[in-house]
Amino acid sequence: MSRPILEVRGLTMRFGGLLAVNGVELAVRDKQVVSMIGPNGAGKTTVFNCLTGFYQPTSGEILLDGEAIQGLPGHKIARKGVVRTFQNVRLFKDMTTVENLLVAQHRHLDTGLLSGLLKTRAFRKSERAAMDFAAHWLEQVNLTEVANRPAGTLAYGQQRRLEIARCMMTRPRILMLDEPAAGLNPKETEDLKALIGVLRDTHGVTVLLIEHDMKLVMSISDHIYVINQGCPLANGTPEQVRDNPDVIKAYLGEA
Amino acid sequence: MTRNLRTAFFSALLVIAVAVPVFGLKLTTVGIRIEVQGAEADTFWIIAACAVAMFVWQLFRTRLAAGWAASPSLPSVPAGAGNFLTLPSTQRYIIIALILVALVWPFYGSRGAVDIATLILIYVMLGLGLNIVVGLAGLLDLGYVGFYAVGAYTYALLSHYYGFGFWLSLPIAGAMAALFGFVLGFPVLRLRGDYLAIVTLGFGEIIRLLLRNMTELTGGPNGISGIDKPTLFGLSFDRRAAEGMQTFHEFFGVAYNSINKVIFLYLIALLLVLLTLFVINRLLRMPIGRAWEALREDEIACRALGMNPTVIKLSAFTIGATFAGFAGSFFAARQGLVSPESFTFIESAIILAIVVLGGMGSQLGVILAAIVMILLPELMREFSEYRMLMFGALMVLMMIWRPQGLLPMQRPHMELKQ
Numbered sequence: 168m169s170r171p172i173l174e175v176r177g178l179t180m181r182f183g184g185l186l187a188v189n190g191v192e193l194a195v196r197d198k199q200v201v202s203m204i205g206p207n208g209a210g211k212t213t214v215f216n217c218l219t220g221f222y223q224p225t226s227g228e229i230l231l232d233g234e235a236i237q238g239l240p241g242h243k244i245a246r247k248g249v250v251r252t253f254q255n256v257r258l259f260k261d262m263t264t265v266e267n268l269l270v271a272q273h274r275h276l277d278t279g280l281l282s283g284l285l286k287t288r289a290f291r292k293s294e295r296a297a298m299d300f301a302a303h304w305l306e307q308v309n310l311t312e313v314a315n316r317p318a319g320t321l322a323y324g325q326q327r328r329l330e331i332a333r334c335m336m337t338r339p340r341i342l343m344l345d346e347p348a349a350g351l352n353p354k355e356t357e358d359l360k361a362l363i364g365v366l367r368d369t370h371g372v373t374v375l376l377i378e379h380d381m382k383l384v385m386s387i388s389d390h391i392y393v394i395n396q397g398c399p400l401a402n403g404t405p406e407q408v409r410d411n412p413d414v415i416k417a418y419l420g421e422a
Numbered sequence: 423m424t425r426n427l428r429t430a431f432f433s434a435l436l437v438i439a440v441a442v443p444v445f446g447l448k449l450t451t452v453g454i455r456i457e458v459q460g461a462e463a464d465t466f467w468i469i470a471a472c473a474v475a476m477f478v479w480q481l482f483r484t485r486l487a488a489g490w491a492a493s494p495s496l497p498s499v500p501a502g503a504g505n506f507l508t509l510p511s512t513q514r515y516i517i518i519a520l521i522l523v524a525l526v527w528p529f530y531g532s533r534g535a536v537d538i539a540t541l542i543l544i545y546v547m548l549g550l551g552l553n554i555v556v557g558l559a560g561l562l563d564l565g566y567v568g569f570y571a572v573g574a575y576t577y578a579l580l581s582h583y584y585g586f587g588f589w590l591s592l593p594i595a596g597a598m599a600a601l602f603g604f605v606l607g608f609p610v611l612r613l614r615g616d617y618l619a620i621v622t623l624g625f626g627e628i629i630r631l632l633l634r635n636m637t638e639l640t641g642g643p644n645g646i647s648g649i650d651k652p653t654l655f656g657l658s659f660d661r662r663a664a665e666g667m668q669t670f671h672e673f674f675g676v677a678y679n680s681i682n683k684v685i686f687l688y689l690i691a692l693l694l695v696l697l698t699l700f701v702i703n704r705l706l707r708m709p710i711g712r713a714w715e716a717l718r719e720d721e722i723a724c725r726a727l728g729m730n731p732t733v734i735k736l737s738a739f740t741i742g743a744t745f746a747g748f749a750g751s752f753f754a755a756r757q758g759l760v761s762p763e764s765f766t767f768i769e770s771a772i773i774l775a776i777v778v779l780g781g782m783g784s785q786l787g788v789i790l791a792a793i794v795m796i797l798l799p800e801l802m803r804e805f806s807e808y809r810m811l812m813f814g815a816l817m818v819l820m821m822i823w824r825p826q827g828l829l830p831m832q833r834p835h836m837e838l839k840q
Contacts, residue, residue, distance in 0.1 A: 219726065220725075221726075241726060242727075242731070245728035246728040250727065257722060257723040258720075261715075263836070270716040270729075271727045274729065283704060283709070301838070314838035333727070
């Protein structure tokens with residue numbers, strides 16, 4: 168068993184009188200695919216928003232490699248290697264596919280004002296490297312043909328893949344995917360499953376997944392957490408979770 | 423038909439109700455009192471004619487509109503041409519042609535024409551600078567004139583108190599404006615959209631009021647006068663040189679001609695505009711230019727990718743302010759006099775109008791819009807009372823026919839070579 172890279176203890180998020188997340192615990196191990204499932208409105212996306220700094224959790228601890236990151240602003244957490252996609256795709260729609268990938272590398276580029284104005288050798292080299300890296304990932308997610316088209320004109324499945332590729336531009340350690348299979352057809356879901364496998368096995372990325380497609384979740388996850396009405400309900404391997412009576416009750420209702 | 427008749431009747435009534443009190447009643451002072459008198463009979467006849475015209479127009483409006491649509495329409499611009507004109511490469515050639523015209527202009531134009539051209543160039547620079555903030559980064563800044571004022575007063579104060587020359591003060595003025603942009607931007611850029619616009623509007627006014635009220639330093643409402651004109655490597659363009667200086671006409675052995683000074687100022691302005699154009703062209707193709715666009719489209723996605731929105735916005739604000747600083751110091755040098763009245767809100771509004779009129783983000787559009795906005799009032803001096811009315815009409819017409827601006831630009835895209 169590899170060591171836990173992300174640990175969450177007693178995470179609680181309260182919006183006024185509404186307790187959206189109550190004492191959620193996670194232990195995400197390095198280079199694994201960990202899924203979070205639960206009925207609609209269970210608080211899964213709220214947990215994501217807390218982990219990525221879009222919400223300030225009311226209480227609880229979030230440890231990345233033993234370092235507390237709760238309460239940091241979103242861009243700082245992203246810089247530590249925790250990058251997410253969104254439930255409703257958030258691409259830069261007027262920019263081309265390849266430009267979406269270039270923007271995401273902003274932090275790794277030569278952004279000096281003078282070097283850019285004078286087009287120095289270092290600047291050109293950095294731009295070329297960015298373009299090569301983007302081209303490499305376009306190949307990986309099979310979007311090379313549409314590289315120069317505005318991202319908003321891509322098909323939905325392509326936009327989903329582009330969003331994942333864009334996250335990979337930031338060289339993340341933990342990739343958090345919020346319902347990546349929503350709206351995909353069975354063939355595209357199959358491709359997505361293969362892609363997530365590649366991310367974990369070839370690129371050594373830890374994947375934290377929110378998903379409703381049980382076939383996908385059960386086939387790819389190393390560990391599953393079940394959340395119901397903001398509270399942790401169960402966790403374990405796919406087999407353990409599948410046979411857990413509490414989980415069945417939460418999903419199917421009282422017999 | 424009855425509905426049409428009713429609408430027509432009430433429209434005509436409305437014309438009378440509005441026009442009679444406004445035009446038909448005159449206030450005249452009799453001794454110390456003010457008396458209301460009826461206007462001449464002609465006025466009432468004109469109002470009646472207008473009311474009848476309105477009645478007829480409302481009655482037959484739908485039929486007229488149908489007839490208009492059926493008649494062969496004017497030849498419209500073919501779709502291909504519109505696309506061609508907005509391509510970055512086409513616009514680049516047009517800009518190069520404009521620059522060539524601008525280079526020969528002062529040697530053929532009259533003195534007055536060169537002077538107006540210089541004024542236009544100042545507004546081109548301001549428009550291009552504000553275009554970075556509004557057009558590229560999408561931050562509505564209504565206080566841009568504040569940075570223009572900072573640039574102008576920086577040179578004025580340095581010249582007045584320390585005798586600094588124009589060329590030394592120019593970068594200092596740019597840096598001061600940038601500093602103000604940075605310091606003001608820091609608290610302001612947490613806000614978005616309308617709130618940002620309101621606060622920047624306030625900051626612009628604060629700078630003007632400060633300049634107006636710090637009387638010991640800035641001379642208050644009287645401003646600072648006697649600011650040195652720029653020199654050409656130490657050669658002055660005055661008739662007689664100051665102590666220890668040489669004049670241009672003595673050095674080159676030509677007769678003194680006051681137009682030389684005007685042409686020289688024009689060429690400096692042109693140089694500054696060219697510098698601005700170059701910098702903005704590079705910025706568009708740099709990571710920071712892409713980041714501005716990304717931020718304009720989706721701030722949340724930017725944050726999720728580890729980009730700091732505050733820093734990116736601040737960079738746009740600061741760079742935009744720098745160009746206003748350059749323009750300001752040139753303005754001070756050209757006028758030889760600065761006063762707070764040159765930096766009122768209406769200036770901000772004109773600069774913003776240039777950006778919007780030209781087409782957000784488009785450099786060629788900004789240049790053309792600056793020419794239109796500055797030249798029109800100059801050409802129509804007789805109608806100067808109606809200047810604001812004309813601006814308003816222009817804006818309304820633009821919103822109807824070309825809401826995207828005169829010549830919007832397609833951004834230069836980075837291409838992946840297959």
